[in-house]
Amino acid sequence: MSSRAIRKVVVIKGGPSAEREVSLSSGRDCATALRETGYEVTELDAGPDLAARLSEIQPDVVFNALHGRWGEDGCVQGLLEWMRIPYTHSGVLASSTAMDKERTKQIFREAALPVCYSVLASKEDVMAAHVMPPPYVVKPFNEGSSVGVYLVNEAANGPPVLADDMPDVVMVEAFAPGRELTTTVVGDRALCVTDILTDGWYDYDAKYVDGGSRHVVPAEIPAEITELCKDYALRAHKALGCRGVTRTDFRWDESKGVDGLILLETNTQPGMTPTSLTPEQAQHEGMTMAELCQWMVEDASCDR
Numbered sequence: 057m058s059s060r061a062i063r064k065v066v067v068i069k070g071g072p073s074a075e076r077e078v079s080l081s082s083g084r085d086c087a088t089a090l091r092e093t094g095y096e097v098t099e100l101d102a103g104p105d106l107a108a109r110l111s112e113i114q115p116d117v118v119f120n121a122l123h124g125r126w127g128e129d130g131c132v133q134g135l136l137e138w139m140r141i142p143y144t145h146s147g148v149l150a151s152s153t154a155m156d157k158e159r160t161k162q163i164f165r166e167a168a169l170p171v172c173y174s175v176l177a178s179k180e181d182v183m184a185a186h187v188m189p190p191p192y193v194v195k196p197f198n199e200g201s202s203v204g205v206y207l208v209n210e211a212a213n214g215p216p217v218l219a220d221d222m223p224d225v226v227m228v229e230a231f232a233p234g235r236e237l238t239t240t241v242v243g244d245r246a247l248c249v250t251d252i253l254t255d256g257w258y259d260y261d262a263k264y265v266d267g268g269s270r271h272v273v274p275a276e277i278p279a280e281i282t283e284l285c286k287d288y289a290l291r292a293h294k295a296l297g298c299r300g301v302t303r304t305d306f307r308w309d310e311s312k313g314v315d316g317l318i319l320l321e322t323n324t325q326p327g328m329t330p331t332s333l334t335p336e337q338a339q340h341e342g343m344t345m346a347e348l349c350q351w352m353v354e355d356a357s358c359d360r
Contacts, residue, residue: 063096065353066115068132070101073124074204082328083121089349090119102127107135117356118143119349121328125198128325129155137358144352146324147360150297154324157197157227160296167295169288170318172307174229179218182226186215191231196223207231232318234309237275239289240326240337241302242348243355246286247337251275271333273340281308284317292322299360300352301326303334 067090069083070076080101087099098113100106102122110118118141122128130152136143146154153159161171177187182194186208194206194216206216209231218226236252251272275282289304296302303326309316326334328349338348 062116062353064098064113064115065090065095065117065119066098066100066110066113067119067121068100068102068106068127069121071103071122071124071127073122073126073128075124078327078329079121079123079127081330082123082332085330085345086119086121086328086349089344089346090353092346093350095353102132106132107139110139110141115141117141117353119353119356120144120325123325123327125155129198133360140358142356142358143360144356145300145360146296146298146302150299150360151324154296154298154302154322155198157195157321160321163295164292164319167291169292169295172230172232172318172320174227176225177228179222179224179226182228183215183218187228188230193229193231194218195227195229197225197227198223232307232309232320234307234316234318235277237277237281237285237306237308237317238333239285239304239306240334241289241293241298241304242338242343242351243300244290246290247341248274249277249282249285250333250337251277252333269331271336273336277308280314281317284314288317288319289322292319296322296324298322298324300355301334301348 067083067087069079071079083099087097090097100109118136120143122132128151130148133148133151137148158176164171190208190210190212192208196204204222208216238250240247253270285306292304293302302322302324304322305320307318307320328335335345
């Protein structure tokens with residue numbers, strides 16, 4: 057889509073998911089960046105009246121800054137396809153698939169990409185007894201941003217007590233030790249690798265609270281691991297059928313060399329907050345926040 061044909065951009069943000077606050081921050085910063093490039097930008101908190109509001113505004117493009125369920129799982133993408141409004145990021149099928157961690161793993165395995173062993177189990181079974189030998193991780197199979205993640209270590213006296221708002225079926229995944237690495241893909245290009253350093257578990261606060269983690273960009277790792285992360289991230293992006301910008305997260309056990317690199321998941325709507333990884337990587341590659349957002353708007357389309 058030619059940038060000269062685009063005048064009005066609606067940035068949808070917020071929404072009803074568990075990642076609402078992160079999305080509001082992402083949307084605010086993306087809207088600011090897009091205004092710098094000259095677009096007429098409307099920020100819209102996505103609610104039940106989303107279709108009616110979009111019909112009133114009649115944007116040329118919707119910039120999807122939603123995170124989590126409904127905004128990242130194919131639901132909003134389906135609405136925008138129905139309304140024939142070009143939008144950013146991945147389409148209906150890729151978004152839905154990537155949000156389902158178990159389906160994602162199946163696709164990664166078929167693409168010969170390494171993943172951790174995991175099973176789906178009922179919430180009741182997980183709280184009744186260890187589903188697998190510790191250490192392991194319990195998490196929703198369709199949320200992001202480390203929402204509702206429990207780390208059960210080897211010293212645990214028993215199985216975890218899960219919060220009431222955890223889903224009836226959860227993923228139990230073998231814990232992968234090592235360093236937390238991540239790589240962003242923009243279109244058909246993998247950017248650099250970031251090494252994420254924290255004092256403890258890379259949880260929600262570590263991701264989004266100022267000072268919660270330290271990002272080393274580019275990661276100080278062997279060149280072969282850097283190239284492997286970039287290769288895996290691009291292959292994951294393509295295997296899932298993603299479009300636009302994605303970010304793939306890894307664990308790397310240094311003691312195992314290349315065999316110690318494991319894919320955790322691919323994010324089809326990477327965070328775009330002041331502490332987010334994707335804008336940092338883009339900046340390292342010479343692309344400002346405004347340029348990155350403009351690229352995404354120009355990449356927007358239907359039938360993604």
